[in-house]
Amino acid sequence: MKALTILLAILGLSGTAQADRMPSANTYLPAYKSECGSCHVAYPPSLLSAQDWRTVMSSLDKHYGDNASLDEKTRQAIESFLADQSGSRRTVSGTRGNELPRITTSTWFVRKHHEVPRADWHHAKVKTPANCSACHTRAAEGSYREREIVMPNGGRWEDD
Amino acid sequence: MKILPLIAVLCWTSMAQAETPAQMLAVYESEAARQMPGFQASGQRGGAFFTKQFKVSEKMPACTACHTENPGKPGSHVVTGKAIQPLAPAANVERLTDHTKVEKWFRRNCKEVVGRECAPAEKADFIAYLTGGR
Numbered sequence: 001m002k003a004l005t006i007l008l009a010i011l012g013l014s015g016t017a018q019a020d021r022m023p024s025a026n027t028y029l030p031a032y033k034s035e036c037g038s039c040h041v042a043y044p045p046s047l048l049s050a051q052d053w054r055t056v057m058s059s060l061d062k063h064y065g066d067n068a069s070l071d072e073k074t075r076q077a078i079e080s081f082l083a084d085q086s087g088s089r090r091t092v093s094g095t096r097g098n099e100l101p102r103i104t105t106s107t108w109f110v111r112k113h114h115e116v117p118r119a120d121w122h123h124a125k126v127k128t129p130a131n132c133s134a135c136h137t138r139a140a141e142g143s144y145r146e147r148e149i150v151m152p153n154g155g156r157w158e159d160d
Numbered sequence: 161m162k163i164l165p166l167i168a169v170l171c172w173t174s175m176a177q178a179e180t181p182a183q184m185l186a187v188y189e190s191e192a193a194r195q196m197p198g199f200q201a202s203g204q205r206g207g208a209f210f211t212k213q214f215k216v217s218e219k220m221p222a223c224t225a226c227h228t229e230n231p232g233k234p235g236s237h238v239v240t241g242k243a244i245q246p247l248a249p250a251a252n253v254e255r256l257t258d259h260t261k262v263e264k265w266f267r268r269n270c271k272e273v274v275g276r277e278c279a280p281a282e283k284a285d286f287i288a289y290l291t292g293g294r
Binding site: 039041 | 219236237240241243271272
């Protein structure tokens with residue numbers, strides 16, 4: 001019985017460690033990386049639901065205050081890729097009214113970042129919570145592991 | 161079958177025009193000259209265009225809002241904070257080497273910042289400014 005408890009504990013731990021592990025950006029559709037990864041990090045597709053990605057991809061001319069229009073063929077290819085790789089209920093966003101869904105307001109994102117001090121969010125290097133690579137040093141590669149985090153002041157992230 | 165060599169030549173020229181910043185400049189300059197005979201690109205005009213406050217967009221009133229006043233330095237996207245590599249080929253060898261990419265960003269950013277598409281003459285001047293030529 002003791003062995004089983006230990007085994008379960010190990011499995012549970014590795015499960016937690018896996019939580020921040022997402023597919024490498026090498027697995028992203030090249031058009032997604034180049035078209036959606038220029039002005040911001042190409043966000044991990046699993047962070048929004050298929051429905052939310054479709055909403056985002058259907059209004060690129062009004063993309064969070066920017067015009068990010070694409071030709072229809074590219075737009076469709078990217079939308080299919082995102083819908084295909086979209087997230088489970090763990091990461092579904094909390095949208096209000098007619099606003100576009102935001103990864104940064106999803107319950108998952110808020111829970112994951114609730115210990116980040118206010119001053120860090122407002123740091124000149126950060127500007128917006130959408131700027132993943134401000135702290136997640138390998139965000140561009142699709143990697144968000146805890147040990148890769150460097151806070152705006154240069155320090156490591158200590159989770160307590 | 162006579163059309164094959166023609167296709168080959170077309171493919172070659174469309175690739176060739178995308179190889180170097182100097183060729184990029186030549187492409188836009190000749191395009192502008194077709195509209196304005198005798199047109200010659202001016203780096204000085206391009207520089208003025210780069211720093212001009214168009215004020216069409218509140219967050220991006222000028223190119224410099226994201227690219228800084230020095231195209232040899234990295235900038236950052238004014239909304240998302242994402243780092244932007246320098247525009248000048250002298251500081252970033254990847255710049256002005258892919259015609260499709262150059263056209264894409266002219267289209268997007270001109271609409272956003274200038275409020276319309278840019279004319280070939282404006283593009284030629286801008287490239288002359290970035291490359292330090294003419």
